[in-house]
Amino acid sequence: MWHSHETASPIVEAWTTYRTGRATQWTARQLAAAKGGTGVSVVIPARDEQATIGAIVATIRRELIEKVPLVDEIVVVDSRSTDATATIARRAGARVVSQDRLTRGLPRMEGKGDALWAGLAASTGDVVAFVDGDLREFSAHFVTGLLGPLLTEADVEFVKGFYHRPLIGPASVETDGGGRVTELAARPLLNLFFPELAGFVQPLAGEYAGRRRTLERIPFVSGYGVEVGMLIDLVDLVGLDALAQVDLGERKHRHQGTEALGRMAAQIMVTAWSRMHRRGLVADPMPPSTLLTQFRRGVGDALPNLDRQIAVTDTGVTERPPLASLDRAVAA
Numbered sequence: 001m002w003h004s005h006e007t008a009s010p011i012v013e014a015w016t017t018y019r020t021g022r023a024t025q026w027t028a029r030q031l032a033a034a035k036g037g038t039g040v041s042v043v044i045p046a047r048d049e050q051a052t053i054g055a056i057v058a059t060i061r062r063e064l065i066e067k068v069p070l071v072d073e074i075v076v077v078d079s080r081s082t083d084a085t086a087t088i089a090r091r092a093g094a095r096v097v098s099q100d101r102l103t104r105g106l107p108r109m110e111g112k113g114d115a116l117w118a119g120l121a122a123s124t125g126d127v128v129a130f131v132d133g134d135l136r137e138f139s140a141h142f143v144t145g146l147l148g149p150l151l152t153e154a155d156v157e158f159v160k161g162f163y164h165r166p167l168i169g170p171a172s173v174e175t176d177g178g179g180r181v182t183e184l185a186a187r188p189l190l191n192l193f194f195p196e197l198a199g200f201v202q203p204l205a206g207e208y209a210g211r212r213r214t215l216e217r218i219p220f221v222s223g224y225g226v227e228v229g230m231l232i233d234l235v236d237l238v239g240l241d242a243l244a245q246v247d248l249g250e251r252k253h254r255h256q257g258t259e260a261l262g263r264m265a266a267q268i269m270v271t272a273w274s275r276m277h278r279r280g281l282v283a284d285p286m287p288p289s290t291l292l293t294q295f296r297r298g299v300g301d302a303l304p305n306l307d308r309q310i311a312v313t314d315t316g317v318t319e320r321p322p323l324a325s326l327d328r329a330v331a332a
């Protein structure tokens with residue numbers, strides 16, 4: 001039994017009431033009529049997503065380009081894939097760009113955040129929707145839901161998706177067991193230090209959309225710090241009222257193992273620290289240690305007293321600057 005004695009802060013409660021929508025509110029046809037001359041891009045970051053990328057691109061192409069003229073371009077950012085992601089995405093009808101080609105000549109950065117920054121630079125739409133490349137049972141409502149508020153409400157700058165998340169194991173499914181980093185790290189952290197963001201149901205969701213004029217004014221944190229960094233930077237830049245969230249139903253994706261999620265959580269914490277520092281919330285100006293020590297059982301080189309191998313990862317993140325601050329000479 002879940003006992004809750006407190007109520008949400010009035011700001012969060014008002015925002016969630018006023019700024020939460022549902023994908024079923026808008027059809028693709030209504031949005032195509034509403035979009036007028038607004039260019040719409042879908043950007044999909046993908047590292048080794050050959051199992052899912054084809055169906056995602058093909059669905060968007062069929063439903064939102066061929067049947068209804070809502071989306072103007074699909075850009076898949078190939079993020080150092082070693083499988084057939086790029087070929088499959090191209091065959092399904094996407095423009096495929098390479099993270100490394102787009103950032104050539106710039107400092108090398110890692111991970112998803114860098115891929116998204118490259119995707120924003122390579123795309124042209126006035127409104128850009130991002131969706132992850134590992135989604136299973138993908139449906140076009142993921143994109144229409146994210147576009148809904150942006151194409152119908154002039155004062156919305158950014159829309160975050162939310163959904164319920166099953167945790168799909170080899171032998172069983174836990175209905176609401178997914179989003180482990182969200183529940184165990186990101187949400188407690190945001191509630192503690194950025195309580196105005198507490199109303200976001202899925203702050204780490206990889207499905208969101210925004211107006212280019214705003215997205216180009218924020219930095220993109222490398223790796224998995226990108227979503228938390230983006231939410232904090234957006235609320236600082238445009239205010240909570242310009243942000244919205246939309247219920248996209250259910251989301252299934254490829255789950256990472258606990259050890260990898262530990263590194264993700266650390267990147268999220270390092271990112272949050274940088275924003276707390278910027279807001280003047282930290283007394284010690286020294287950056288925190290970004291080295292994460294983890295322990296692995298059943299592999300070679302175990303330390304005898306621990307019976308485990310020590311694995312140390314640098315979970316530090318870097319940042320690409322706001323695109324608007326650059327003299328742009330990036331070629332797709």
Ligand SMILES: O=c1ccn([C@@H]2O[C@H](COP(=O)(O)OP(=O)(O)O[C@H]3O[C@H](CO)[C@@H](O)[C@H](O)[C@H]3O)[C@@H](O)[C@H]2O)c(=O)[nH]1
Pocket residue numbers: 044045046047048049079110111112115131132133134203204205206207224225226227228253254255256264
């Ligand atoms: O170096 C990378 C790593 C990932 N991806 C892609 O980014 C997407 C999401 O990555 P994934 O590893 O599947 O992340 P999740 O474990 O699903 O993590 C959740 O939490 C992350 C931290 O906020 C978000 O970035 C994710 O979108 C969100 O789904 C997928 O299309 C990946 O192929 C890249 O393009 N480059």
Ligand SMILES: O=C(O)[C@H](O)COP(=O)(O)O
Pocket residue numbers: 165166167177178179180181182183204205254255256261
């Ligand atoms: O968003 C998250 O919290 C992480 O991606 C983990 O998600 P999962 O528990 O559904 O794998």
